[in-house]
Amino acid sequence: MNVKILDLTRQYEIIQEKVERAVLEQMKSGMYIGGTAVTDFEKKFAEYIGVKYAISLNSGTDALVIALKALGIGQGDEVITTPFTFFATAEAIAMVGATPVFVDVEEDTYNIDATKIEEKITDKAKAILPVHIFGQPANMFEIKGIAKKHNLYVIEDACQAVGSAIGNDKIGSLGDAACFSFFPTKNLGGFGDGGMITTNNDDVAVICRAFREHGGAQNGAKARSILEGIEDALETNKTGDALYNPYKYYNYLIAYNSRLDALQARVLDIKLDYLDAFNNKRTEIAKFYNESFKDVEAIHTPEVREGVVPVWHQYAFRCTDKDAMGEFLASKGIGSAAFYPVPLHLQKAFDYLGYKEGKLPVAEKITKQTVCLPIFPELTQEELEYIVSGVKEFYSK
C-alpha cells in the first residue's frame, strides 16, 4: 500500500462540482481582481472567525509583513517569537526591519513557552508573535497577560490554525491582528497562494487594506492620516466602488501589491463551508493515532492544552530515531515529513543574530525528534491502520 503524506486530489473530488462551476462563472464574469468574490469571502471569513474585519492578501507571509507594518513595527523594534515554526514567521519580522527575539518552546505542545517570554523583554520590544503551531493554539491567556503588562502588541501567526479555538474564541480573534495562510496544503487551502489578516481594530483594518494596494485611494489617504497624522480631503470622498474610484491613481504610502485573486476567493469561499467537517475528521485521526501509540514507549504523542480545540494541521510525534523512522516508513510506502529540521535561530539566514547551538535547547531537541504522519481528512481507516502498523513494526524490529 502507498499512503502519501498529503493527497489533495481526493479533496478535489469532493468539491469538484461546486468549484468548477464557480471558477467558470468567475472566468466568464471578466472580474479577476477584487469585486464581490473577494468581499463576500472576506465577510464570510470574518464571521467565521468572529472578528470585525478580514483583509485578504496574496499569502500568509504578506499577511505577517503587512500586519507588522500596520502596527507600526519596524527598524529598531524587537518582536518576540518562537524558533519552532516555518521560516516566514521570523522572515516577516526581519523584512520590516525589526529583530526577531526567539523564546524557547514547550516540549509537549511545540508552542512558545509563555513562562520564558518575560525574561526576553527589553525596552525595544514592540510585540509578541506566537505561532499556533501544527494547528494547536499557543497559550494565549498567558501571552495576552504579559503583553498587557508590558504594553506590547500581540500578532497571531494562525497560518496553520484556521478553525482552532480556545474555549469559544476562535484563533484569529484574540490578538491585535492575526495572519492566515491559504497555501494549498493548509487546512483551508486555495489553488495557489493566498492569505488573510483578521482584526477588530478599525485603524489596523484600514492600514492593511491600504498596504495591500499600493497605499492608494481612500484607504491610502485614511491610512496616512492614521499613521502620519496628515489629513487629506479624500477622506471625505464617498465615491463607492473602488473600481470606478476616480482617485484610484492617487497614492499616499509606499506599499505593496498583495491582493487575493477573485478565482482563489471563489475556491476558498466554497471550501470554508467544509472546513469544520474536515477539521473534525483530522481530530478523529489524531485521536486514533494517540490511542494507537499510547503503549509505544519510544513515542511521545503531542499533548493538547486544557480547554483548547486544535485543528491538527500536522500530527507530529516525538521519537529518538527520527531519520531511521522516516526511512523505514518510506520503505513501506508511507509518506512522512520532518517539520521542522532546523530551528529558526540556527538557520543560516539568521546567522547575523548571533544565536549558537544550545541557546534554545527544547526547540533544538524537538527539531531532532519530530515525525509528522499523514493526517488529511480523506484517509481511509485501512490506510490509518497500515500507517500505525508501520510505525509499530519499526519498534518491533
Ligand SMILES: Cc1ncc(COP(=O)(O)O)c(C=O)c1O
Ligand atoms: C506558521 C506559518 N507561518 C507563515 C506561513 C507563510 O504562509 P504562506 O506560505 O502563505 O506565505 C506558513 C505557511 O507556509 C506557516 O506555516
